[in-house]
Amino acid sequence: MIAELGRFLVAIALIASVAQLLFGWRAARAGNVGPLAVATGRASAVALGTLGAAFVLLAVLFLQSDFSVGYVAANSHVDKPVFYKIAAVWGGHEGSMLLWCLLLAGVGAGLNRWGPRSDDGLRLRATAVQGGLQLLFIAFLFFASNPFDRLDPAELAGRGLNPILQDPALAMHPPMLYVGYVGLSAAFSLAAAGLIEGRGGRVLAEALRPWAVAAWAFLTAGISLGAWWAYYELGWGGWWFWDPVENASFMPWLVATALIHSAIATQRSGAFPGWTAFLALTAFSLSALGAFLVRSGVLTSVHAFALDPERGLWILVMLAVIAGGGLALFGWRASTLGRGDGFEPTSREAFIGANNLFLVVTAGVVLTGTLMPLIIDALGGRMISVGAPYFNTVATPFLALLLVFLPFAPFLPWRKAGLRPVAISLTAALWLVPASIAGLALMFAGGSIFAIAGAFVGAWAIAGAISDYQRSRGQAGLGPRLASAGRSMAHAGIGLVALGAAADSTGAPEISRSLAPGETMQVGDTILALESVTRADGANYMADSAILVATEGGRTLGRLRPERRFYPANDQNTREVAIRSGVRGDLYVSLGDPHTRGDGTVAYEVRASFNPFVWLLGLGAALIALGGLTALAGQAAHRRRPA
Known part of the structure; x- marks a missing residue:
């Protein structure tokens, strides 16, 4: 009876998502007609509530070891500890997709509740677009990947969750990663709504920035937990292998990083309005691509939870709708966002633009290396393998350039030229870098040139972050101080990760x-x-x-x-x-x-x-995620500040 009730709740969520899409769309077109707006909010709440109840029911089935349900039988066992029975709820394909849909509905309800209240048309249109995304994934869940399907005959003891997934870190890894993945859907929906409504520039950037920062922070935490799990669980001693599924999470992280900085520039000075919308659409499209890579069966990885080409075809169609629809909408309506305000080549916007370029090019390099073997194989060519040497050789130089430019932007003025403030403000960093390099030269004696270069740019980024923090401590207002502190923490964390990666590369062979x-x-x-x-x-x-x-x-x-x-x-x-x-x-x-x-x-x-x-890698990753959450708290405090 529990399984049938769970299936019924998923069906109700599917219907509620249709209502959310239709009512939200009509309300936006009609200029926020009261009953339609109320119906939109209630539909989003019903979708969230029914999926939340379905998730709880699935957990009950695992705790009861009900092996008449196929998903429970495939991912649990009578002797499994209770903690891992609960973790198994999202440890396999169907359960993780239920979690994905639950989070999508949560974002939909959040957009309706906390979307831009100053622009009801943008808020309601974004809620409607989010309803469309929910509809795609809940339909896939209900028709092709239902965790409540019965198994006949029922199994006696269950097959158990994959042993390498029976680990506390990996139990928390998928939820955090999914919050990051799905959180980017808010930026997608807002960008699509902005394009449809013709609302670009500062309004759109201000609306999507908090969602992008929160998603980015959780995505950072999820990727870091996955790297830590791989380090101590798989037994090969590495923390990053450029595995296709690792790349699937790294690509949206890179684009989300660019999105956050582009949104800051758009909100502050009006620059990059079209670019910000494009990055918002691309970031979630890459998240959907990650779902396709993990769930489709087109690749084999220790991280891949399912190998099912039929389901992969479903997700490929959804990916085509999301990415293709988003890019088509951008091509059609981008001109309505305007060209943005101008700026000088040595302004803060120029350096943000340069770092955006490095981030997006790196994402493109990773995307090419990840998909190329699949494309060649699909065309009937000779099977090839693109591994760590390619990514280290091609992607790492762009990341190094990013670190070189990273400390400059916070010290530059908006719009105007100004290298003089940088020379003054980075005095502390210029003293710290030679000292750091002197110590690192001893540390990395015998290390490769790449290790020494990585140590140099990592120390440079840390020194710049320290200087930025010292400069911004005296700002007026809690919000700006928190935002600046978060930025400094995140930049220092990236430097620490570079430093740790450089140090790790000098280790002796196993x-x-x-x-x-x-x-x-x-x-x-x-x-x-x-x-x-x-x-x-x-x-x-x-x-x-x-x-x-x-x-x-x-x-x-x-x-x-x-x-x-x-x-x-x-x-x-x-x-x-x-x-x-x-x-x-x-x-x-x-x-x-x-x-x-x-x-x-x-x-x-x-x-x-x-x-x-x-x-150093763990400390750096923690600082990056904590920096994002601190900056998010700063934005919230700034919004609550009286005019």
Whole structure:
């Protein structure tokens, strides 16, 4: 009965989305006729409420282990811990799409409630466009990907969630990533509404900027959690592999970054009105492309949750409607937004434009490398693989240029030329950079030229952010101070990520040894001794747990406990790495399969590496996300300020 009720609620949400689209469209055309506007708000609330109730019902089905529901049987098991039963609600294809639709409806209700009250036509039109987006995805959910479909006959114990997804970080990764993905739909809907209504410039930029900043902050957090999960769960020691699904989240992040800065320039000085609308349409289109790549079955990745070409065709059609419709609308109505106000080549707008160019070109490079193998394969060509060497060689220089230009814009005046303020304001940075480089030269002794260059631009960006923060502390008003502090935090975080990536690239290669208890291996200056291997079974897995004692210079640093696990329900082995973190970096150890030597001794494959200064990556990512939320709080405080 619960599954049937859930299916009914999804159907009601589908009907409510149709009503939201039609009523919102009519209300915008009629100039905010009261009953139509009220009906639009109620339809958006019904869509949100019914999808929220359906999501709760799906969670109940997992907690009850109702294996007569196909999605529950495929992603849960009677022995699975309760935490992972709840995480499995969005851990597979159907549940994650229900979450996606729920968030879309949340954005729709939010646009109706918190959209631009000074322009009811723009708000209602945006709510209607959002209803159209909801309609596309809820129809896909109901007809092609329904999590409430019954299974006949029912399974007895369930198949269980993919073991590598049974992890606390990955349990939180999809919701955060989806908030970022779907949050960009608000910018899409507002931009489309602005084009239809002929409302561009400052009005549109002010309306979409908070949504873009919030989505960008959550997208940052989601990407960072995914990178951290890959680092400690997959056992290969890396945090970014330029995997197609990683790229699918990175591309909208790059475009959303450009969108935020372009919206600031448009709101402040009237520059880039058409460009801001174009970026808003493109950012969510790339989010939809990410859904297609993950859900379609056109690629294989450890992150991909489903391999179903039929569903992929549905999403491809939706992608064509969203991206194709958005670009067609832009081509038709962009002229109504105006050309924007002029500015000098050394103004703040000029440097924002240059950084926008670097961000969008980088996104284009990543898009090309991600899709090229798929396009060539679809045309019947020879299968090719585009991996990390391509992206590191082609995309990294544009990101480095971005970091070089990053500190300048905050010190430049709007519209007018002004390099003199930069020379004065960056005095502190110019002192900090040589000091940073002197320390980094020692740190990266023997590192590649790319590592040294990455360290240089990372330190430069951090120094510029510090100077910007010192300059802006005396601003009047809480809102401007918070916005400036958020900007400085985000810019410093990007510098820290560059610094951490440069440091990590200097690490020594991974060492693999066959060890029996009592034997040792050396990783840099650290000696690892295998003390013992014992059984450590969990609720739904069997495990061998090793204890390795780490010593350096005769001093014991600690014990590391990596595991190798076997999940019977999935017939799958995993490695649970052990990491000892310190100021200098991470000692990273994983345990492999056992084998018997000729003398009868049982030995285990042990892989170990030292990854220098990896903590800089986590600190940088946290600062970027926190900076975005701080800037968002500054915008909210500024809006509440009395005139």
